[in-house]
Amino acid sequence: EAGVAQSPRYKIIEKRQSVAFWCNPISGHATLYWYQQILGQGPKLLIQFQNNGVVDDSQLPKDRFSAERLKGVDSTLKIQPAKLEDSAVYLCASSLTERGTEAFFGQGTRLTVV
Amino acid sequence: SQQGEEDPQALSIQEGENATMNCSYKTSINNLQWYRQNSGRGLVHLILIRSNEREKHSGRLRVTLDTSKKSSSLLITASRAADTASYFCATGKYTGRRALTFGSGTRLQVQP
Numbered sequence: 262e263a264g265v266a267q268s269p270r271y272k273i274i275e276k277r278q279s280v281a282f283w284c285n286p287i288s289g290h291a292t293l294y295w296y297q298q299i300l301g302q303g304p305k306l307l308i309q310f311q312n313n314g315v316v317d318d319s320q321l322p323k324d325r326f327s328a329e330r331l332k333g334v335d336s337t338l339k340i341q342p343a344k345l346e347d348s349a350v351y352l353c354a355s356s357l358t359e360r361g362t363e364a365f366f367g368q369g370t371r372l373t374v375v
Numbered sequence: 376s377q378q379g380e381e382d383p384q385a386l387s388i389q390e391g392e393n394a395t396m397n398c399s400y401k402t403s404i405n406n407l408q409w410y411r412q413n414s415g416r417g418l419v420h421l422i423l424i425r426s427n428e429r430e431k432h433s434g435r436l437r438v439t440l441d442t443s444k445k446s447s448s449l450l451i452t453a454s455r456a457a458d459t460a461s462y463f464c465a466t467g468k469y470t471g472r473r474a475l476t477f478g479s480g481t482r483l484q485v486q487p
Contacts, residue, residue: 265417294474303463303477304418317474352417361405361467364475366417 263287265367267353273373279341282370286334286355292316293330294364295338296352304352310336311359343374380478381464387484394451396481398464399444406467407440407447408475411460418463421449456487 266285274280286293291312296304307326309317312333321328325344330336340347350371354364382397398407406425410418424431424440424447431438437450451458461482465475 296477303479306474306476309474354418359473360469361473361475363408363420363423364418364465365420366410368417371415 265353265355265365267351267367267370269370270368271371271373273375274343276345276374277342279339280343280372281337281339282351282353282372284336284338284353284367286336286353287365290355290357290365291333292356292359293336294352294354294356295328295336296354298350298352298369300349307338307351309359316359340372343372345374348372348374381462381481383481384479385482385484387486388454389486390454390456392454394454394458394483394485396449396462396483398447398449398478400447400464400466400478401445402466403468404442404466405469407438408465408467409436409438409447409449410463410465410477412463412480413460421462423467451483454483454485456485459483459485 268283293310295307297307298304307321308328310330313330328338350369352369354366356362356364380399406423408423409421412418422433422438424438435452440447461480463477463480465477
């Protein structure tokens with residue numbers, strides 16, 4: 262079974278630039294999550310999708326972050342404009358259901374904003 | 376905000392010793408999960424314990440859950456250098472805000 266695919270693995274941008282991350286979840290997984298993990302901390306949920314609908318985006322900084330999941334499969338997370346404090350690893354995860362079940366994580370995208 | 380808080384934040388032991396990590400959480404849960412994260416990698420699911428369970432085993436892992444104290448512990452027996460990683464607890468709920476909520480993690484270093 263293929264795992265969760267993310268790209269790119271690494272990205273370095275200047276502040277105020279924009280950046281986009283891509284995620285392909287495990288086939289058949291209805292739920293997709295984007296987490297932000299700052300160095301030395303645990304993952305923090307940014308947004309949760311159930312199929313192509315948003316379940317929880319309460320912690321997404323909507324003035325600069327946006328995410329979509331077209332056709333309930335792949336997802337993209339965008340930051341525009343980026344700030345220095347956005348430097349983090351962005352993790353995509355998927356699970357079979359939305360009910361707090363086991364999540365499968367991708368390798369993450371390490372973003373450095375300079 | 377973080378739901379779970381792991382203790383200790385860092386732990387260094389010798390190969391062959393047991394490692395115990397604790398997790399405390401704040402609200403009611405339906406399950407509690409433990410994940411491992413090797414440096415620079417994604418998280419890997421280790422074990423899930425439901426709220427009506429008190430103890431669960433998987434290989435060298437033993438997890439306990441005390442819902443009255445809102446706490447859980449993860450025991451790794453006979454540790455190996457390959458167990459060196461960060462370990463996170465995550466709480467799961469079936470209603471309300473259902474996304475997994477992670478703690479801040481315990482960094483385990485197993486010295487060969």
